[in-house]
Amino acid sequence: MQIIERISEMQRWSEAERRQGRRIALVPTMGALHEGHLSLVHDGKMRGDRVVVSLFVNPAQFAPKEDFAGYPRDFERDRELLNDTGIDVLFHPAVEEIYPEGFDTRIEIRELSKPLCGAVRPGHFSGVATVVAKLFNIVRPQVAVFGCKDYQQLQIIRRLVRDLNFDIEVIGHPTVREADGLAMSSRNTYLNPEERKAALCLYRSLRHAEEMVRRGERHGAAIVAGARAEIVREARARIEYLSLCDPQSLKEIGLIEDAALLALAVRIGKARLIDNMILKP
Ligand code: AMP
Numbered sequence: 432m433q434i435i436e437r438i439s440e441m442q443r444w445s446e447a448e449r450r451q452g453r454r455i456a457l458v459p460t461m462g463a464l465h466e467g468h469l470s471l472v473h474d475g476k477m478r479g480d481r482v483v484v485s486l487f488v489n490p491a492q493f494a495p496k497e498d499f500a501g502y503p504r505d506f507e508r509d510r511e512l513l514n515d516t517g518i519d520v521l522f523h524p525a526v527e528e529i530y531p532e533g534f535d536t537r538i539e540i541r542e543l544s545k546p547l548c549g550a551v552r553p554g555h556f557s558g559v560a561t562v563v564a565k566l567f568n569i570v571r572p573q574v575a576v577f578g579c580k581d582y583q584q585l586q587i588i589r590r591l592v593r594d595l596n597f598d599i600e601v602i603g604h605p606t607v608r609e610a611d612g613l614a615m616s617s618r619n620t621y622l623n624p625e626e627r628k629a630a631l632c633l634y635r636s637l638r639h640a641e642e643m644v645r646r647g648e649r650h651g652a653a654i655v656a657g658a659r660a661e662i663v664r665e666a667r668a669r670i671e672y673l674s675l676c677d678p679q680s681l682k683e684i685g686l687i688e689d690a691a692l693l694a695l696a697v698r699i700g701k702a703r704l705i706d707n708m709i710l711k712p
Pocket of ligand 1: 616
């Protein structure tokens with residue numbers, strides 16, 4: 432596994448691989464890797480002849496009061512984990528490499544960034560879209576793998592690729608969970624043992640809603656109320672949003688006809704956790 436820190440070197444490497452007719456798969460991450468990330472990497476390995484994993488904690492997607500400075504970082508551990516997966520390149524640029532003096536561009540995906548996380552994290556998805564567009568131009572992949580855990584992000588990347596004509600196939604990889612159902616996340620390390628137990632309410636809430644739909648409930652208000660009640664029972668949990676919406680437009684829906692997305696963000700201690708589930712009648 433090569434470690435590349437420079438944009439010019441990354442571009443040269445990709446250009447050479449493409450000239451040989453090889454298909455490059457990109458898996459963007461912010462590090463502090465867990466089984467969820469590794470599952471995306473394995474997916475990438477099946478879809479590309481070469482796999483590049485980027486590791487970059489992107490300051491542009493954190494608001495001033497968010498956890499950029501305290502975000503978990505352990506480069507040595509990540510490097511070892513990735514080395515064992517047999518990827519080809521770990522792209523690990525410095526912040527000044529990605530955002531040099533004078534950097535002045537932002538990409539905005541307007542409608543899809545309005546609801547859910549976008550409503551509570553202004554500027555977040557613009558920061559995500561900007562860095563992902565840069566990574567696409569630097570790594571030049573034919574395929575890129577993103578997790579469904581960050582469902583709104585995945586939809587925004589799909590929109591970005593369509594709107595800006597990136598010739599890249601975007602793959603949404605299913606959410607990887609701990610044995611008890613908690614969605615894996617780098618931010619789970621913020622949880623103390625009691626909070627870790629409390630964090631199960633997210634998955635319980637989704638499962639409860641799924642069960643309501645299975646029993647025939649179609650009314651958004653009833654499903655949201657049922658899901659909300661599961662979170663409210665947990666004293667340590669504070670709901671940031673809980674929304675039933677259209678899986679494509681992310682607009683709230685009142686009645687489930689086809690599939691619906693139930694998405695939620697919950698604060699437990701200093702962790703902000705998100706999760707979601709597609710509900711199908
Ligand atoms: P992050 O390092 O948290 O920015 O995540 C990097 C990529 O891994 C994103 O595409 C995430 O959606 C994805 N990811 C994070 N956690 C999970 C998980 N539990 N299951 C599947 N994908 C995940």
